[in-house]
Amino acid sequence: MKTNTLSFFTAMFLTFGITSLDFENYAYEENIRAYIAITIGVVFGITYVIFKKKEKQQS
Numbered sequence: 001m002k003t004n005t006l007s008f009f010t011a012m013f014l015t016f017g018i019t020s021l022d023f024e025n026y027a028y029e030e031n032i033r034a035y036i037a038i039t040i041g042v043v044f045g046i047t048y049v050i051f052k053k054k055e056k057q058q059s
Contacts, residue, residue, distance in 0.1 A: 003055065006048045013041030 017037030022030055 003048060003051050006044055006051065010041055010044040010048055013037045013044060017041055 014037075017034045020037065021034040025031070028035060
């Protein structure tokens with residue numbers, strides 16, 4: 001259950017971050033929310049991979 005929720009939030013943060021990114025102007029000041037959302041999505045994604053590896057090792 002924990003990994004399903006984690007994968008959902010990973011997909012949501014990455015999706016919202018990428019769609020809100022202004023592709024014509026990559027300046028950090030103009031896209032701070034998008035970059036934060038993408039960063040959170042990547043952190044959740046790495047955490048998801050770690051949890052999945054631990055689940056496989058336990059079974």
